[in-house]
Amino acid sequence: MxxxxxxxxxxxxxxxxxxxxxxxxxxxxxxxxxxxxxxxxxxxRPNAIDRTLAAAVTNAILIVAALFFPFIQLDGGGTRQSATLIDAVSAFGTGLTAPLVLVVAAFIIVIPFMRASALVYTLWPLRFGRAPYKAAPQAFRLANTLKPWSMAEIFIIGVVVALVKIAGIAQVSLGPAFWMLTAVVLVLLLENHNFCRWTIWQVLGKHTQA
Ligand SMILES: [Zn+2]
Structure with a gap:
């Protein structure tokens, strides 16, 4: 050959x-x-870059916003306690499970946010017909590497299972941060549906050759 x-x-x-x-x-x-x-x-897919960019911008905003709102609220014995996402993650913070705080925070906050930011960095200039930023190939490679490590959905499923178990002891209500994280998971599903790694590499390649 x-x-x-x-x-x-x-x-x-x-x-x-x-x-x-x-x-x-x-x-x-x-x-x-x-x-x-x-x-x-x-x-x-028509407008694949627009849709992927829109999903990435939405996710970056939702992940940051979710840090500042209550994640769950517990009512029981005449008191109300609310916990943010950071409180929920820090619950592992004592004794042997302490390293888990970093791992959980990485999987549900840091990695999804880094991936969304890398996609925004890669796609933003392309969306407006401009040449990509200098580090766009590196950023896009990072976004692809991080894809399997973004695990907000597993956390949401875990939270729902835990809530079902404590529902008998206290009254639990879900805060805005819970719904924001759920929205992140749904937007990610949509994003993966429209995402075409090859198309984006082709567009990046065209600019770097020119
Ligand atoms: Zn194959």
Whole structure:
């Protein structure tokens, strides 16, 4: 095989099983899937960059806002206690579980926020038809690396399970921060639906070559 004639930018590797495919233009609404394992390789959705950017901006704002509002409120025995997200995370802060504070804070606050910021940094100039910022390839690579480590949804499920257990002891009400974090999870689902790593790399590549 004459490998010198292959243009690397015309190849697309499956992120799951590494099988190489020849890329082709995807028509609107179409999805390209791996021939071996079915993983999504590329999709063309109208305004994919706009939608991904909008989702990332929304998430960055919601994550920061969620830190300042009550997460849950407990009513029992004539007293009311409210806890913020930071209180909830710091609940692990004593004894052997202390390192868990950092891990939980990273998974539900720091990593989702860093990923949203990296996407905003990458996509913001592209949205307005300008050249990407200098570190856009690094930022976009970071956003892709962090994707599997953003675990707000697992935390929300854990909180719901815990609330069901204590519902018999005290009256529990969910604060605005809980709903903000739930919104983050839903927006992430929408974002992943519209997200096409390949399309964004193509756009970044066009600018760096020019
Ligand atoms: Zn595959």
């Amino acid at each position: 004459n490998t010198t004639s292959i243009d690397p930018s015309a190849l697309i590797a499956c992120p799951n099983c590494d099988l190489l495919h020849t890329a082709r233009q995807v028509s609107e609404g179409e999805r390209l899937r791996c021939a071996r394992c079915g993983t999504k390789l590329a999709s063309s």
